[in-house]
Structures are given as structure tokens and as C-alpha cells.
Amino acid sequence: MAIDDYWYKNAVIYCLNVATYMDFNGDGIGDFEGLSRRLDYLAGIGVTCVWLQPFYCSPNRDNGYDVSDYYGVTPRFGTSGDFVEFMNHAQALGMRVVVDLVANHTSDQHPWFQSARSDPRSPYRDWYVWSDKRPPTHATGMVFPPEQKTTWTRDRAAGQYYFHRFYEFQPDLNTHNPAYRDELYKIMGYWLQLGISGFRMDAVPFLVERKGAGVKPVKDFALLQEMRRFLQWRCRDAILLAEANVPPGESMEYFGDEGDRLQMMLNFPVNQRIFYALATSDVEPLRRALRETLDNIPRDAQWVQFLRSHDELDLGRLSETQRERVFAVFAAERSMQIYNRGIRRRLAPMLRNDRRRMELAFSLLFALPGTPMLQYGDEIGMGEDLSLNEREATRTPMQWTDEPNAGFSLAKKTVLPLIDDPIFGFRKVNVNAQRRDPASFLNWTARLIRARKECVEIFWGKCEVLETNAPAVLVLKCSFRNAAMITLHNFSDSAHTVRLKLKGREGRCLVDLLAEEHSRADNRGWHEIALDGYGYRWYRLGSADETLTRATY
Numbered sequence: 001m002a003i004d005d006y007w008y009k010n011a012v013i014y015c016l017n018v019a020t021y022m023d024f025n026g027d028g029i030g031d032f033e034g035l036s037r038r039l040d041y042l043a044g045i046g047v048t049c050v051w052l053q054p055f056y057c058s059p060n061r062d063n064g065y066d067v068s069d070y071y072g073v074t075p076r077f078g079t080s081g082d083f084v085e086f087m088n089h090a091q092a093l094g095m096r097v098v099v100d101l102v103a104n105h106t107s108d109q110h111p112w113f114q115s116a117r118s119d120p121r122s123p124y125r126d127w128y129v130w131s132d133k134r135p136p137t138h139a140t141g142m143v144f145p146p147e148q149k150t151t152w153t154r155d156r157a158a159g160q161y162y163f164h165r166f167y168e169f170q171p172d173l174n175t176h177n178p179a180y181r182d183e184l185y186k187i188m189g190y191w192l193q194l195g196i197s198g199f200r201m202d203a204v205p206f207l208v209e210r211k212g213a214g215v216k217p218v219k220d221f222a223l224l225q226e227m228r229r230f231l232q233w234r235c236r237d238a239i240l241l242a243e244a245n246v247p248p249g250e251s252m253e254y255f256g257d258e259g260d261r262l263q264m265m266l267n268f269p270v271n272q273r274i275f276y277a278l279a280t281s282d283v284e285p286l287r288r289a290l291r292e293t294l295d296n297i298p299r300d301a302q303w304v305q306f307l308r309s310h311d312e313l314d315l316g317r318l319s320e321t322q323r324e325r326v327f328a329v330f331a332a333e334r335s336m337q338i339y340n341r342g343i344r345r346r347l348a349p350m351l352r353n354d355r356r357r358m359e360l361a362f363s364l365l366f367a368l369p370g371t372p373m374l375q376y377g378d379e380i381g382m383g384e385d386l387s388l389n390e391r392e393a394t395r396t397p398m399q400w401t402d403e404p405n406a407g408f409s410l411a412k413k414t415v416l417p418l419i420d421d422p423i424f425g426f427r428k429v430n431v432n433a434q435r436r437d438p439a440s441f442l443n444w445t446a447r448l449i450r451a452r453k454e455c456v457e458i459f460w461g462k463c464e465v466l467e468t469n470a471p472a473v474l475v476l477k478c479s480f481r482n483a484a485m486i487t488l489h490n491f492s493d494s495a496h497t498v499r500l501k502l503k504g505r506e507g508r509c510l511v512d513l514l515a516e517e518h519s520r521a522d523n524r525g526w527h528e529i530a531l532d533g534y535g536y537r538w539y540r541l542g543s544a545d546e547t548l549t550r551a552t553y
């Protein structure tokens, strides 16, 4: 029974921006009415939770992460009524909705900042972070170098410098101001009351930091506890999901020793090593990151595993040599790299549209311990447009059909141009064509998701990384009570035979959950599993039926 209460442990999360998903009223910008009409598609592939990127009022200079009003919906996407209709349809389908909460900074156009800058006695002055002189650290700590040059910019109206961790139009909030905290809870309460199931919290390491000129930037995690307490008081099964790209050793600070802070974190350490493994066939750093992240999480919390997101593929925490190796394979051209640390590309083109490698990557995503998150469009293998600015390269409209504008919009001009090249263009890559083809990547993915949802061991169980004779193959064992699974993923393009010995009677027979490739141990209990280049397997120990009836969940 408890399994249903921990819905987030077995969710399939799908991340999208309303602007680029489906335009219903024909103005070229996606909207809630359009998205509502696509929820059945999402339910059909097995998505159980939609993560909406910011859909609030915003000058939109950072994809909506520059908020100018936290209450309500930007008119670009529709009305609050459209949002409630969307929520109603999601609920009817049993789908959860998580929304972005940008609590670290506002837009410089937010009335709070406008008031703060124009009057030193404004009640909002102390909601932001000011300094009379330009602090000596002004050229450090930028998140978007070299596009962003400083973290302290002078505001003429205020006659002072203000702090901004991100772009200069995103002034940081002073999250230790009690009046701001009250407002933050009001914002959370507002969206919870409208039926959402939680928040994807933006920029959490910066949110909890003490800010100010000459202030030591120590992190004060009490804020997370307070937010959690408020959240759970208002809504018992809502969750907080953190964007915090930190080393595994720091994650417990975010989850809380007692699991009393955030329930979920995006697993950046594993993400970076997945791409390192895909680029080099060297799986060792991924093994280590998996072990370390599994060791640093409380019982009720959960990692969110992902391949690509709406941001750059951030490789900032690899060593320089490791990063260079990934760049050499996936971003050989300078224009593919960004912010001195990342790659602004989609998954399919990085993997050269090679179906074997795309299946390997997706199979891994759904086999990893944690909750999988998909980036919209990756389920059909969409491409990128490098002529667009910075991270916009991977944010082009969803490709629904081979009609004009990919069936995304009837407008002449769309919010971002559609991809129209011979390989990844919408005439070639679109939902409609793949829907009809049983062998398409879309239908393969939907089948995989269906299989995954039945694997209680993966989302609920204990996961171990096994050592075998094949270093390029990642072998995971997940167990829950009497049930156990083994998954294998071969990161090299050459075939490997993995030798494996498993304890217990069940370990003698491995039932393939995705194909008819079962394995029986020899007399001495050894399995010999032959994998093709980039091959993968999902096995359940014993027999599938027996496991299902014997497990007592």
C-alpha cells in the first residue's frame, strides 16, 4: 500500500515548456489549451508526471526563468481558466503536475525590484542584495560565462550595485528576508491549491546561500526544512525536486539526514558520467557515481535520472581531460559547446541518430535506480538547431506531423523556428509517422516504459553495481524483498560475453523481460551472456510469474 503513497518513486516525468509544445489559438506560441489536447498522447506513452517549465508572467529573456509575476499564467500561454482546465484533464488521466519554482531571483521587471530600486525606504529594498561599492568578487561566480561578465551590476535608479548569480536581468532575492519568505509560502500555497503535486526548485545551491558583499557564502539549509514543512502541511503527498548540481558527498545536506528536506534531486553526477561512458566506453566513473549517489540518499528520497534537459549538457564536474574527451566525440565544433563547460545539443544527433546507441541510452535511463525524466521530443529523436542562441538550440517546437510547422501551429511565424533538415526535420521525424510504425523509436520507448513501470525492484528496491569480466558493460542488480532483476548495458561498439554467477536458486534462470533471450546457468551456476555492440538486457531472476506471485508487496 505504501508504494502508492510514494508516487514519486515510480513516476515517469516528462519535462516541457508550454511555449513550444502545442499552439491551439494559432498565434505561433504554444498554450495551455494546446497542451491539454496533448495530455492523452503523454498518458499513452506512459508519462505519469508533467514538469512544466515556468509559465508565469515574464519578459522572457531566460525562457521564463525571469519571473515578473508569480501568480497566474502569462497571457502568451492563455488564462488561469485554461490552466485549471489543463489541471482538470491531467487529474482525469491520473497524471501529476510539477511546476518550476524560481525562488532564487526575479526578473528586473518584477514590481518588487522596480520598487526596491526606486526607493531606499521601499519595503522591498531588502528583498534584494545591494552594495554601495562594486565588491572585489564581482567577476567571480557567474553561471553563464563568458556571455555573463559579472555578478554585481550597478543600478542607476538605486545608486547601488545589486547581486545576480545569473544574467543581470535576474536580480537575486535575499532569501533570508522574513517578509520574502512569507511571500514565497504564499506562492507555493497558491499553486498547491490549484492542484499541483510539487515544485521543481530552481538553483537550490544559490537559493540557500547567504548573500551579500563581503558575506561568506555559507549555505543555510534550514530554509529547505522550512519549505518542506510548509509544503507537507498544505498538501501531504506533494514533493520538492531540486535542481542542484553538487557532488554526491553534499547531497545529504539537501535531502536532510532525516529525509526532512527535499524528496528528490536531479542526479547530475550520474548524468555527466553517462555521457562520459557513451563517449568513451569507459564505464568506471559511472559505476563510481552510481555507488556514491546511492550511498548518499535517505530511505524515502529518490534520485531523478535523466539524459538531456532543457539546459546545456553540463560537464562542469568532470575532470578537464574527461570533459575534453566528451567534447571531442559529442561537440567537436566550437559552436556546439557553451559556457566553457557544456554542450548545447540534443541526444539523437549526439548519438548520430544510431538506433542501437539511442536504445542503449534510453534503456539505461529506465533501468537506473531512481525516477526517470524525459525531455520532450527525445522520445521521437528530435534534433537541434545550432543557428539559434545559446541553449535555444535544443528548445525548438515539438514535431507532431509532417504538415507545415510540424502540426505545432497554424501561424506564419512560430516562437522558435521548426527544425527542417533532411535527417531531423519534421518531415522525417514526427509523432504521427512514428505512431503508425510499430518499430519506431516512439513505440519502442512506450513499450520500454510499460515494462519499467512493472519493475518494482528498480524504483523501490536496493540497487548494487556488480563487477564482471566485461569492463565496458554496466551490470546492475536491483532487489526488493524476494524479487530481483539484473540489467546489462554494453557501452562499447564491440560484442562482449559477460560471465555472471548469482546466488540462490532463482539466480540459475534469468528471464528476459524485453525479448526471448532467457539465460540458464551452467552446472556450476555460471551464466554466459553474449551482448552485441551497444547491447542491453533486462532480466528477472527466477521466473517472471513466480516472482510476481511470491513478492508480498
Ligand code: NOJ
Pocket (backbone or CB within 6 Å): 062, 063, 065, 102, 166, 202, 203, 243, 310, 311
Ligand atoms: C536553471 C534553469 O534550468 C535554467 O534554464 C535557468 O536559466 C537558470 N536556472 C536560472 O533560472
Ligand code: CA
Pocket (backbone or CB within 6 Å): 023, 024, 025, 026, 027, 028, 029, 030, 031, 076
Ligand atoms: Ca498560442
